[in-house]
Amino acid sequence: MPVWQVIYEELQAENPNFEIVSFAQDSGGETDAGPIFDAANATYTSVIDANHTISALYNLVNVPSAVWIDEEGKIVRINEGTYAKNHGAFGTDEYVPIVRDWVANGADSPYVWDTETVSEKIFQRTPEAERAQPTFRLGTYFFASGDEVKAEQYWDMAQELDPTSWNYLRQDIMYEDGGSAGPEWRARRDAVEGAGGTYYAPLDIEPVPNNDR
Amino acid sequence: MKTSARVVLALASIFFSCLTFAQSATVLYNERVVVIDEVLPDASDLWVKPEDLTRINDFELKPQGACLDELCIPVLQDRDSDMFVTRQDQGWFNVTELANILQQSWVADYGAGVWSFGGMPVERRAFFQSAEAPDFLLPDRDGNLVSLSDFAGKQLLLLTWASW
Numbered sequence: 349m350p351v352w353q354v355i356y357e358e359l360q361a362e363n364p365n366f367e368i369v370s371f372a373q374d375s376g377g378e379t380d381a382g383p384i385f386d387a388a389n390a391t392y393t394s395v396i397d398a399n400h401t402i403s404a405l406y407n408l409v410n411v412p413s414a415v416w417i418d419e420e421g422k423i424v425r426i427n428e429g430t431y432a433k434n435h436g437a438f439g440t441d442e443y444v445p446i447v448r449d450w451v452a453n454g455a456d457s458p459y460v461w462d463t464e465t466v467s468e469k470i471f472q473r474t475p476e477a478e479r480a481q482p483t484f485r486l487g488t489y490f491f492a493s494g495d496e497v498k499a500e501q502y503w504d505m506a507q508e509l510d511p512t513s514w515n516y517l518r519q520d521i522m523y524e525d526g527g528s529a530g531p532e533w534r535a536r537r538d539a540v541e542g543a544g545g546t547y548y549a550p551l552d553i554e555p556v557p558n559n560d561r
Numbered sequence: 562m563k564t565s566a567r568v569v570l571a572l573a574s575i576f577f578s579c580l581t582f583a584q585s586a587t588v589l590y591n592e593r594v595v596v597i598d599e600v601l602p603d604a605s606d607l608w609v610k611p612e613d614l615t616r617i618n619d620f621e622l623k624p625q626g627a628c629l630d631e632l633c634i635p636v637l638q639d640r641d642s643d644m645f646v647t648r649q650d651q652g653w654f655n656v657t658e659l660a661n662i663l664q665q666s667w668v669a670d671y672g673a674g675v676w677s678f679g680g681m682p683v684e685r686r687a688f689f690q691s692a693e694a695p696d697f698l699l700p701d702r703d704g705n706l707v708s709l710s711d712f713a714g715k716q717l718l719l720l721t722w723a724s725w
Contacts, residue, residue, distance in 0.1 A: 352720065367715045369707065371699075373723040378702070380724040385702060394702045401591060402721055404680065405695045406688075415694070415719040421709060423692040430720070451716060466692035479666040482677040485589050486668055489675060498670065505668075518725050528725035 350388045351432035355444055357391075359451045365419070366451045368392035371402040373411055375488045375519055399488050403515050404481040407471040410514040410548060414443075416450060416460070424450075424460040427469050429548025446553050458555030465556075471549070473510070480510035496523075514547070588617050588656070589677040592699055600674075601646070601653040607669070607676050608646070608653040617656060618678070627659055632683060634662055694719075 352368065359366045372381035374396055381396045402408070406415055408427060416425035431439035446459040454460075461469065487502030503520040510516060517536065522528040537547050583599040586607060595616050601608035611622040620627045626635040627644075636644050636654075644658050657676075660667045666679040687693035696709045 363716070365715050366718070367712055368718045368720060369712065370720045370722065373721050374725070376724070382702070384724055393707055395699050395707055396702060397699055397721075399592065401699060402697060402719070405685070405697060406719070408721055411721050411723045413721045417694045417709070417712070417717040417719060419714050419716060421694050421713065423688075423694050447718060454716065463692040467689060470689060475666075478679060479668065482589070482666055482679040483668045485679075486670060486675060486677040489587075489589055489594070489677070490670075490673075498673070502668075502670075515723070519723070522725035 353388050353390055353392070355432060355447070359448065363451050369395065371395045371397040373397055373400045373403055373515055373519070375399070375491055376522075377492075398492070399485050400481075400515055400519070403513075404484075407473060408515075409471055409512050413549065416447075418455065418460075422463070423466050424455075425469075426466055427471050427549045428551050429546075430551070440551065442551060442553055458557070459553065461556065469552075471512075473512070477510035477512060480506040480513065480516065483509060484516055585674060587673075587675045589675065590618055591680075593617070601648065605669075606655050606657040608655050611652055611654050614654045614656060614659075618681075620659065622652075622654060627654070634659060 352370070356366075356368050370385075370390065370392055372385070372395070374381040375398045377396055377398050385394045385396075397403075403411075403413070406413075406426065408415075410429060412430050414425070414428055414430040415423055418424050428443070430443050432444055433439055434441045446457075449459055450457040483502050484506035487499045487506060490496075490502065491499035500520070503516065506516045507513070507520065518528040518533060521530065521532050524532075526532055541547060584602050586597045586600045586609075588595040588597060588607070595613070597609055597613050597616075599610070609617070614627065615621050618629070620629045622628075622636065622638075622645075623633070624638070626633045628634075634644075636642070638645055638647075638652065641647065644655050646653050646655075656678075657667060657669075659665075660678055663681050663683060665681045667676060669676045685695055688695045694709055698706055698708045701707045
């Protein structure tokens with residue numbers, strides 16, 4: 349978070365047309381996410397998305413994730429596990445340079461994808477997984493109303509409907525013994541990675557040759 | 562009074578109390594939490610007055626049907642159907658039936674009278690087919706509503722993260 353603020357200031361100075369909007373996927377609302385935004389001194393648009401609406405809308409299954417949207421409202425990159433820097437155990441230094449390239453070169457950046465590539469990169473959900481969204485939303489409603497039994501019931505149901513969503517799993521177990529990065533999360537992650545899957549949607553930072561967009 | 566007559570009377574009183582006692586509902590759609598004062602009692606579906614339909618999902622009941630912008634789903638209003646019924650001169654619209662037609666997923670907690678609707682696939686067609694960024698409307702931390710159109714003409718990096 350603090351790293352994105354530094355990058356935001358750098359890139360805005362270079363190109364005032366560049367903007368960041370940051371959505372905290374936090375059902376605990378301001379209590380959970382607010383202090384982190386505050387500590388980052390975020391001056392970009394900061395939203396606390398208690399219902400995980402943005403992840404539902406853009407088919408994102410984990411955090412952090414990023415989407416590039418151009419001046420016409422077209423998506424030109426999507427669904428990547430993106431960190432602003434390498435934090436040791438996680439993160440990467442490879443992502444920010446391609447953002448910098450995009451801000452400098454716009455549609456001519458070799459990191460801009462065409463419509464077909466974006467369509468292929470959008471995560472595909474099953475119809476059951478689509479039903480997970482209103483189910484999770486219902487759980488969040490009960491969570492906000494203080495009914496933790498019903499919150500748990502619908503959050504669990506959402507995870508059964510959409511086992512691909514790390515967001516639904518980790519939001520839920522954050523409030524359980526072990527927390528969001530405890531044994532339950534570790535076991536799930538190991539199982540997925542052991543089967544050849546990925547926890548973060550992989551970065552694909554190969555430049556597109558002769559990008560003629 | 563005979564026992565059977567008592568039973569009939571008791572059943573009739575339950576029946577009429579259902580008819581006259583207003584049931585309320587809470588409807589979740591996107592960021593909206595819409596409290597509906599009166600719904601038509603039903604074991605599975607959500608029936609609301611036409612004006613409440615608009616409060617839930619912006620659809621308007623017009624003579625040609627239930628309409629949102631250019632999209633109109635035909636609704637017969639001179640007779641009862643799965644989508645629309647008239648009871649004592651009051652029209653009732655079946656929101657869940659509309660959702661089924663739109664392939665919009667929904668889930669209800671009948672005990673609490675809370676209904677939760679997912680996104681409408683029709684609104685995300687351009688996302689899947691032509692990479693158009695889906696619009697959103699959420700309040701920022703200062704309470705100002707933020708939508709995608711606020712960033713028209715900008716290069717926008719949309720980020721998600723979480724405290725957990």
